[in-house]
Amino acid sequence: MKLKNLVASLALAATGVAGSAVAADVPVKIIAFNDFHGNLQSPGSFSGHPAGGADYLAGWIAKLRAENPVNSVVVHAGDMVGASPLISALFHDEPTVEVMNMMGVDISSVGNHEFDEGRDELIRLQKGGCHPRDANSCMGLNGPFTGATFKYLAANVLDQTTGRPLFPRYVIRTFSGVRMAFIGMTLENTPTIVTPTGVAGLNFNDEADTVNSLIRTLRNQGVNAIAVVVHEGGAQAGGPIGGCVGFSGAITDIVSRLDPAVDLVISGHTHQAYLCDLPVSNGKLVPVTSASSYGRLLTNIDLVLDTATRDVKSVSARQVVVARDDPGVTPNAAIAAVVDHYAGLVGPIANRVIGKIATSVTRSTSPACEHQAGDLIADSQLAATAPSGFGDARIAFMNPGGVRADFAYASSVGEGDGNVTYGEAFTVQPFGNSLVTMTLTGAQIKTALEQQFVGCTNNQPFNRVLQVSKGFEYEWDAKGGACARVVPGSVKLNGVAIQDGQTYRVTVNSFLATGGDSFLVFNEGTDRLGGAVDIDALSDALASTLVPAPTGTPYVPPALTRIRQADPTTGSCPNN
Numbered sequence: 049m050k051l052k053n054l055v056a057s058l059a060l061a062a063t064g065v066a067g068s069a070v071a072a073d074v075p076v077k078i079i080a081f082n083d084f085h086g087n088l089q090s091p092g093s094f095s096g097h098p099a100g101g102a103d104y105l106a107g108w109i110a111k112l113r114a115e116n117p118v119n120s121v122v123v124h125a126g127d128m129v130g131a132s133p134l135i136s137a138l139f140h141d142e143p144t145v146e147v148m149n150m151m152g153v154d155i156s157s158v159g160n161h162e163f164d165e166g167r168d169e170l171i172r173l174q175k176g177g178c179h180p181r182d183a184n185s186c187m188g189l190n191g192p193f194t195g196a197t198f199k200y201l202a203a204n205v206l207d208q209t210t211g212r213p214l215f216p217r218y219v220i221r222t223f224s225g226v227r228m229a230f231i232g233m234t235l236e237n238t239p240t241i242v243t244p245t246g247v248a249g250l251n252f253n254d255e256a257d258t259v260n261s262l263i264r265t266l267r268n269q270g271v272n273a274i275a276v277v278v279h280e281g282g283a284q285a286g287g288p289i290g291g292c293v294g295f296s297g298a299i300t301d302i303v304s305r306l307d308p309a310v311d312l313v314i315s316g317h318t319h320q321a322y323l324c325d326l327p328v329s330n331g332k333l334v335p336v337t338s339a340s341s342y343g344r345l346l347t348n349i350d351l352v353l354d355t356a357t358r359d360v361k362s363v364s365a366r367q368v369v370v371a372r373d374d375p376g377v378t379p380n381a382a383i384a385a386v387v388d389h390y391a392g393l394v395g396p397i398a399n400r401v402i403g404k405i406a407t408s409v410t411r412s413t414s415p416a417c418e419h420q421a422g423d424l425i426a427d428s429q430l431a432a433t434a435p436s437g438f439g440d441a442r443i444a445f446m447n448p449g450g451v452r453a454d455f456a457y458a459s460s461v462g463e464g465d466g467n468v469t470y471g472e473a474f475t476v477q478p479f480g481n482s483l484v485t486m487t488l489t490g491a492q493i494k495t496a497l498e499q500q501f502v503g504c505t506n507n508q509p510f511n512r513v514l515q516v517s518k519g520f521e522y523e524w525d526a527k528g529g530a531c532a533r534v535v536p537g538s539v540k541l542n543g544v545a546i547q548d549g550q551t552y553r554v555t556v557n558s559f560l561a562t563g564g565d566s567f568l569v570f571n572e573g574t575d576r577l578g579g580a581v582d583i584d585a586l587s588d589a590l591a592s593t594l595v596p597a598p599t600g601t602p603y604v605p606p607a608l609t610r611i612r613q614a615d616p617t618t619g620s621c622p623n624n
């Protein structure tokens with residue numbers, strides 16, 4: 049910097065005015081979070097504090113914004129909605145969009161869960177309007193649902209017909225005369241983890257290629273400062289909040305291929321808390337952040353823009369817990385009123401006791417990857433579709449990733465120990481998938497079992513072992529090769545070996561029925577019959593035959609003997 053310019057910039061700094069003719073620093077604050085998942089109410093404690101809740105999240109955002117009221121931007125990196133608690137999900141996540149508007153979110157990339165209810169529903173969340181079919185919509189405290197005031201970004205999500213992105217690829221914000229771009233996107237693998245009907249007609253492109261293809265366009269618009277907001281992430285190997293210890297994950301490869309024009313990456317999806325510096329394509333280190341999940345943590349990013357280069361000069365980031373016990377933070381009363389309003393609407397539904405359990409029914413897996421919660425859900429889906437005329441199902445399969453929580457024995461909302469409320473059941477099964485009963489051959493059933501394991505159609509680094517209904521059993525051997533891990537002759541229904549050429553009526557949810565989690569063989573099922581929504585099947589089961597309602601005999605989970613592993617010391621079963 050020449051002395052003359054230095055003097056000029058000092059003078060400008062003193063008067064608080066930044067011009068573009070001379071070099072000056074423009075401080076910009078980015079307040080970032082990810083994976084809110086509709087957590088309007090505190091999901092519990094985090095890092096030793098009661099944490100989260102939309103009222104305190106807004107309070108913390110306001111406090112951080114006050115540090116730089118002129119040049120602040122609030123960014124969310126995907127999965128704001130979907131897989132959310134009943135208070136948001138019952139109203140199609142309209143409550144979440146409402147409070148995000150109120151707390152001043154500016155930008156959100158789409159995540160995989162933004163596609164849970166399909167593209168039309170996501171467009172409705174952006175543009176507003178009431179749900180086309182469900183009456184649980186447009187019940188807001190402040191009038192009908194008018195959509196998000198923040199901008200959804202979807203740079204790598206293209207309409208297959210038009211080739212156009214579903215939402216804008218980026219937004220450009222101007223900070224004291226310096227333009228900065230925020231490119232937003234979801235993970236390329238979104239179609240492998242969302243109900244296929246939710247992403248029909250859309251292509252999901254490579255994240256790094258998408259960013260790199262935009263650099264020239266942005267440069268031509270005079271933009272040198274570039275942040276990427278991407279719903280994909282990684283994890284530390286046991287490092288602290290805000291650390292970067294033993295970091296790995298899909299985001300590492302993406303960042304390594306980015307054009308060096310990128311200055312900052314705000315990531316998500318893994319629900320992890322990290323602040324890393326990772327190399328882009330020329331080895332330059334770029335900050336990569338992720339703020340856990342559920343509105344419990346914020347990443348407070350201060351960057352300095354240089355008016356001469358119009359580029360990012362420095363970035364510093366730290367993370368703050370959204371603590372509810374900090375006297376320096378004022379919860380947002382208007383947002384609290386909105387949350388209370390929805391809590392009042394949903395309370396009578398959520399707190400209704402629908403069944404009784406003798407012990408917690410958990411997702412703790414056996415060595416063969418079976419768990420109690422999965423058995424209960426598979427049994428509920430069989431019960432709902434077994435009767436003649438309702439599917440004639442004999443077998444039900446449940447994807448393990450769709451079991452989102454344990455059934456806790458302990459009382460949570462004063463319902464009493466052992467009582468299961470609708471709200472608790474909903475937390476276990478929040479996706480609203482419907483049941484589909486189909487005809488499969490014995491050979492196709494065996495193929496479905498093979499597709500659970502790494503290297504067959506499953507391209508994930510872990511097995512996805514389906515939870516199976518009562519009467520179905522088999523054994524698998526981790527030492528078998530790809531598509532050859534099911535022990536021949538071990539697949540049985542009520543003690544009788546499944547025959548390759550015989551047909552069986554099988555129930556799965558709509559996610560699996562359309563090939564979700566790469567279970568491609570379910571696409572081949574014939575004579576399809578649609579059934580109840582999964583939560584209704586579970587709720588009915590809890591209320592009746594499987595788990596007698598409050599006054600009846602509590603449900604005792606069965607021993608985990610439906611699935612066996614030849615050598616129980618091998619293989620892994622994450623609750624993915």
Ligand SMILES: [Zn+2]
Binds near residue numbers: 127159161279316317
């Ligand atoms: Zn995600």
